[in-house]
Amino acid sequence: MNICFSVSEINWSLTKDIISILGTIAAVGIGIYGLSTWKKQLRGTSEYELAKKVxxxxxxxxxxxxxxxxPMLFLNKEEVEAGNSLKEEQRIYDERLNHLFSEWSELATxxxxxxxxxxxxxxxxxxxxxxxVKKIRSEIWLHFWLKGAYRxxxxxxxxxPDRVAANDEIVYLISDEDDFSQQIYAAVKKVEQYFQNKVRSE
Structure with a gap:
């Protein structure tokens, strides 16, 4: 039995194969481009989220x-009456500092x-x-040292009096305009200046 193919049939078959191959190449190319774009978007989103968290x-x-x-201290009445007001004050500041260190630890990460x-x-x-953060920690320690806690x-x-007054300026919040408050806000502003454009760029 003889099988014959016409030239037109062979050309059509070859054309279909070429079209199929070109389609596959195009699909792979589009896929690679899409993956690359997705990776860039993912990275951009991750960096945006990180900057926002910071x-x-x-x-x-x-x-x-x-x-x-x-400056508001809610001392335990029983402890004060028992003559432990200094220890009670230390307990309150320890709790406050522990909260600060927890927040700072997250920011450090x-x-x-x-x-x-x-x-x-x-x-x-x-x-x-x-x-x-280090300044307030050291000044709180000095605050209690000046009161004789570690004597x-x-x-x-x-x-x-001058030493106590200088310490009080750091330890006690007077207003958002006091010198140490201004140092704190200037420090935050420095972080903002670096990272805000990374948020705005998205």
Missing amino acids: LVKSHQVAQAIQAVRS LRLETKIIWASGADQAFDDLEKT SPGATVDDN
């Missing part, structure tokens, strides 16, 4: 610092992520805010 958490850290500085993505420029944006028997404390 901005929010920076303000929360600032609020936590100011909460530490609140975000800070590490930003350093991986945007290198040292992002990392340095947090330096001043870190200094304010060993027979030891004296240099609690001259």
Whole structure:
């Protein structure tokens, strides 16, 4: 039995194969382009979300610092009557500081992520805010040292009025316009200046 194909049949078959191959190549190309675009969008979205989290958490850290500085102390009546008012005051400040350190720890984690993505420029944006966290911690310690909380028997404390007044300016929140408040807000502003454009670019 002889099987014969006409030239037109062979050409049509070849044409279909070529069209099929070109279609496959085009589909693969579109898929690769789409995947690349999706990856860029995903990365852009991830960076946007990270920048937004940093901005929010920076303000929360600032609020936590100011909460530490609140002059309002609700002392336990029984502890005060038992002569433990200084220890009760320390307990309150310890709770406030623990909250601050928790907020700062979360921001420090975000800070590490930003350093991986945007290198040292992002990392340095947090330096001043870190200094304010360390400053309030050291000044709270000094506050209680000046009150004799850590004094060993027979030891004296240099609690001259100027030193106490300087410490009070840091420890006690007077207003959002006081010097230390301005340092806190300037530190947050430095974070904002670096990361706000990364939020706006989306």
